[in-house]
Structures are given as structure tokens and as C-alpha cells.
Amino acid sequence: MPQELTAEEAAARLDPADTLGIPLGPGQPPAFLRALGEREDWTELRVYGALLGVGTELFTRPNVHYLSGFYGPFERGLREMGANVEFAPADFRRFAPLLERQAPRVMTTVATPPDADGWCSLSLHAGATVGELRRAGADPQRLLVVEVSDAYPRTLGLGDFRHALHVDEIDVLVHSSDAPLALPGAAPTDVDREIARHAVEYIPSGATLQTGIGSIPSQIATLLAEGDGGDYGLHSEMFTDGCMQLHRAGKVTNARKGLYDGVSVTTFAFGSTELYAWLDGNEDVSFLPVEIVNAPEVIGANNDMVTINGALGVDIQGQVVADTIAGDQFSGIGGAEDFVAGAGLELSDRSLICLPSTFDKDGVRQSRIVPWFGPGAVITTPRHQVDVIVTEYGAAELEGKTIRERGEALAAIAHPQFRDELLAAAQRAAKGCSPFA
Numbered sequence: 001m002p003q004e005l006t007a008e009e010a011a012a013r014l015d016p017a018d019t020l021g022i023p024l025g026p027g028q029p030p031a032f033l034r035a036l037g038e039r040e041d042w043t044e045l046r047v048y049g050a051l052l053g054v055g056t057e058l059f060t061r062p063n064v065h066y067l068s069g070f071y072g073p074f075e076r077g078l079r080e081m082g083a084n085v086e087f088a089p090a091d092f093r094r095f096a097p098l099l100e101r102q103a104p105r106v107m108t109t110v111a112t113p114p115d116a117d118g119w120c121s122l123s124l125h126a127g128a129t130v131g132e133l134r135r136a137g138a139d140p141q142r143l144l145v146v147e148v149s150d151a152y153p154r155t156l157g158l159g160d161f162r163h164a165l166h167v168d169e170i171d172v173l174v175h176s177s178d179a180p181l182a183l184p185g186a187a188p189t190d191v192d193r194e195i196a197r198h199a200v201e202y203i204p205s206g207a208t209l210q211t212g213i214g215s216i217p218s219q220i221a222t223l224l225a226e227g228d229g230g231d232y233g234l235h236s237e238m239f240t241d242g243c244m245q246l247h248r249a250g251k252v253t254n255a256r257k258g259l260y261d262g263v264s265v266t267t268f269a270f271g272s273t274e275l276y277a278w279l280d281g282n283e284d285v286s287f288l289p290v291e292i293v294n295a296p297e298v299i300g301a302n303n304d305m306v307t308i309n310g311a312l313g314v315d316i317q318g319q320v321v322a323d324t325i326a327g328d329q330f331s332g333i334g335g336a337e338d339f340v341a342g343a344g345l346e347l348s349d350r351s352l353i354c355l356p357s358t359f360d361k362d363g364v365r366q367s368r369i370v371p372w373f374g375p376g377a378v379i380t381t382p383r384h385q386v387d388v389i390v391t392e393y394g395a396a397e398l399e400g401k402t403i404r405e406r407g408e409a410l411a412a413i414a415h416p417q418f419r420d421e422l423l424a425a426a427q428r429a430a431k432g433c434s435p436f437a
Contacts, residue, residue: 002146002170010145010172011035014106016042021104021132022049024070024095026270027125029110029147030054031176037061048102050095050332051075053181053270059083069095070332071323079329092237092267092335093294095128100135107136108145111165112154113175119164123152124180124276125268126163126287137169145172151179153280155287158263163287182273185241186215188222191356194392196220199308200227202350202388202395206256208233208302210339211242213270216354217308218242225249233257234264235302237294237335239285241271244278252284258303260286267293294335299342305349307339311380312355313368314389316407316426318398320353320381327376340385344399351387352395357415367418369410371425372434389413404430 005013010032014020020036022028028049037057045064052059052074059066059078066085068075069092078085090098109129111120122130137144146165157163167173188196196219203209203224209232211217221242224232230251234243243264246252254262267290269279279285292298299305312330313321323331343351358365369391373379389396389410396409407426411419428434 002167002173004173004175007031007035007147007174007176008038010174011039013143013145013172014045017044018106019102019104020045020047021099021102021107021129022047023109023125023129024049024127024268025051025053025072025125026180026268027109027122027127027129028052028054029108029145029174030178032108032145032147032174033058048099048104059085070334071329072331076330087329087332089333091294091333091337092128093291093338096131096289096291099128099132103132104136105141106143106145107133108147109133110147110149110152112152113148113150114167118167119162120146120148120167120170121154121156121164122287123155124270124279126157126289127268128290130289133165134169137165137171143171144169145174146170147174147176149176149178151177153276155269155279155285156283158260158265158286158288161288161292179273180276182276183213183271185218185272188215188219191392192216192219195354195356195390196223198395199352199354199390200224202352203229203306204304205229206231207304207306208235208257210236210299210305210307211240212238212309213240214310216310220308221245225251231256233302234266235260235293235299235305236264236266237268237290237339239264239266239269239271239279241275244271244275247284256303259298259301265293290335294338296338296342296345299339300345300349303348305343305346307343307351309336309339309351309353310355311353313370313373314353314355314410315370315372316410316422316429317403318383318386318389318406318410319373319379320386321373321377322380324378327378333380337381337385340381340387344385344387352390353381353386353388354390357391357393357413365415365417367414369414369418369422371422402430403432
């Protein structure tokens with residue numbers, strides 16, 4: 001049986017020089033991380049994680065090094081403060097083998113209190129840490145700390161993938177009353193609505209969907225919920241309020257997926273308190289490890305898979321920048337690459353990358369579709385994997401197109417102010433030459 005300690009007592013179990021592994025976002029234990037942040041005696045603490053969802057002083061302390069696989073607002077804020085935070089480029093499913101290689105001495109997660117049989121549901125996050133949590137619990141030289149709170153929903157796995165830890169696996173159990181971080185929903189703009197209107201044209205009834213967070217995916221879900229189509233399946237890295245909206249509208253049956261029929265499949269959930277309450281005990285949603293959910297061959301095995309992701313910029317070759325701005329790390333690779341690649345394995349599948357055509361910088365309109373990216377740009381998605389780009393002006397189908405055809409298609413969905421420049425660049429690049437030669 002585990003030791004039952006306060007968050008402060010559990011935090012004292014770490015050495016001043018130690019290694020710690022934490023899950024992504026909604027799997028992070030709030031009280032335990034705050035208690036770690038109260039310590040000031042660190043000499044060399046290395047923390048491996050992604051997408052911080054907990055406010056804690058830990059990462060502002062001297063000699064604390066945070067290696068993040070995905071930046072969110074907390075990571076960006078820490079960077080601006082001069083904290084020792086670094087980005088580790090990897091897509092989400094590679095986090096599991098990377099964490100196994102790092103083998104942090106201490107692993108931690110949040111969970112629900114044990115049920116009558118001693119099982120603690122991993123709640124909102126399966127992700128890439130499940131295997132390492134169990135390995136840490138089984139190793140007498142390592143430490144598994146689990147924070148449990150009734151405020152977290154009890155969610156379910158599927159088949160051999162039990163989405164829970166047994167109390168017998170746990171070294172230290174911390175009780176708290178903390179609730180998961182809720183994400184406010186952004187109201188869609190007119191541009192978002194137009195992008196969504198073009199995107200839904202690619203989503204037939206019976207399609208299996210993957211979608212992310214944000215106002216554009218939310219608006220796509222709204223249109224699908226209100227539309228005539230249905231019989232959809234869900235196989236999505238992230239389960240959002242939009243996914244819940246489709247379920248509540250009776251549009252999700254998961255009857256025609258061809259893989260994991262009968263349930264919506266995800267590896268983590270992030271959204272509103274309403275979403276978390278809806279997920280509690282919900283047998284229609286199964287949480288599986290990310291190496292299953294995000295495997296391209298698993299994604300491709302779904303029938304009529306349509307994946308929906310975002311981007312920050314595209315060039316006329318079809319290269320996509322989705323996680324950096326002018327070379328500064330903004331987010332991360334996540335599962336976008338896996339779902340773009342997975343949807344490319346079947347002719348009937350489609351991969352949509354959605355973005356507004358412009359943004360404003362210092363009051364000046366700038367195009368997100370450019371002839372070429374400038375020095376220091378970091379490509380997220382290579383051109384050969386890109387299928388469809390969607391803006392408020394329409395959709396550009398790139399797969400199988402020449403560079404000239406790609407440039408022309410992208411110019412047609414760019415803001416009119418920039419179309420001539422893009423067409424000229426496409427002509428220069430048509431024969432395999434540099435677009436600015």
C-alpha cells in the first residue's frame with residue numbers, strides 16, 4: 001500500500017539533485033507541483049514534461065531545468081522571465097520512448113481517488129507517461145507519486161489499455177481538492193466562420209474525425225452539429241468541447257470507423273468544466289496511450305479519416321510552419337504530423353490545415369501565405385505531406401500538384417492584396433528554381 005502524505009511531505013521526498021517526469025497539461029498534479037515550488041534548496045533538478053497546466057514557482061527557482069515538449073502560455077511566460085526552460089522537438093507519440101530513455105527517478109500524475117477495487121483513473125490524460133508511471137512504481141529505486149482529487153472526472157480505457165493505476169503500484173498518495181484547469185472557449189470571428197464553412201465541405205457523413213482546440217475547430221463542430229450530416233466517428237489526440245458538442249447533437253455513432261468501433265478514442269482532454277463533468281463515467285469515450293492513438297497506421301486504418309489542424313504560415317511550396325513565430329517557439333509539434341501523415345495513407349482520407357489568410361503586425365496587414373519563409377523559419381510539416389490548406393477565401397488542394405499549381409492554388413485562397421506577388425513567385429519556382437531567383 002502507498003504512503004499517504006501531504007503535498008509538502010511528498011515534495012520533501014525529492015533530493016535537491018533529482019529528475020522528475022510529469023504528464024502533459026491536464027495530467028499534472030497541481031498541489032504536488034505547487035509544493036515542489038515552495039522548496040528553495042534545489043541544486044540540480046531536471047523536469048521532463050509538456051504544456052504546463054499548473055501555476056507553480058518551481059520553474060522559477062535557481063538550478064531547476066525544465067525540458068518541455070510543447071510550449072503553452074506558462075512556458076512562454078517562463079521564457080520571458082528568463083527561467084531555465086528549453087524545448088525538446090518531438091511529436092507527441094515519441095514522448096513515450098524519450099521518457100523511457102530519460103527514466104526520471106520520480107514520476108508523478110494526477111488521478112481520481114481509488115475505487116472499491118483500488119483503481120485510480122488517470123482521468124484527463126493517458127498520453128505518453130502511462131508506461132513510465134508503471135515502470136517507476138515497479139522499481140524500488142524509483143518513486144511514483146500520485147495526487148488524487150474528487151474534482152477530476154473518472155474516465156475509462158479500452159480492452160487491454162486500462163486507463164488507471166492500482167494503489168498497489170503507487171509509492172506515495174497525495175490527497176487534494178484541486179480541480180483541473182479549465183480552458184475558456186474563444187468566440188469565433190467572421191473569418192473563423194468562413195474557414196469552417198469551407199472545411200466542412202470535405203467532411204462526409206460517416207467520416208472519422210480528428211480535431212484540435214481553438215475557435216476554428218469549435219466552429220467546424222458547430223456547423224457539423226447543426227448540419228444534415230452525421231454518423232461520425234471520433235479518433236482524436238485531444239478531446240474538446242467541440243467533440244462533446246457533436247456527441248450531444250447525436251452526430252457521433254462511431255459505427256463506421258473500422259477501428260475501435262462504438263467509442264470515441266482520445267489520449268487527453270482539455271476544455272471547460274462542463275466537458276469534464278460530461279466525461280465523468282462516460283462510457284462513450286475511451287482514453288488510450290498516445291502511441292496507439294497517434295500511430296499513423298492506426299489513424300490510416302479508420303474509414304474516411306478527416307484530420308483538422310491549424311498553422312501559422314504556409315509557403316508556395318506547401319511547407320507549413322505551425323509551432324514557431326519568427327523562429328520563437330510558440331507551441332509544439334504535438335500530434336499534428338502524425339495525423340497529417342496518417343490521413344495520407346488512404347485515398348479516401350483527407351488532411352485539412354486551417355488558418356486565416358492574414359495577421360496584423362504593428363497595424364500592418366501581413367500574409368500568412370508567403371512566397372518563401374525567411375531565415376530562421378522552422379518547418380513543422382514538409383510539403384510532401386500536405387493535402388488541403390483552408391483559409392476564409394477557400395480551399396487549396398495541394399496533393400499531387402506541381403509547384404506552379406500549388407502556388408496558383410494557394411494564391412487563390414490568399415488575401416487579394418498578396419495574390420499577384422504569390423503568382424509571380426509560383427511562376428519563378430515552376431521549373432524547380434528558387435522563388436526569389
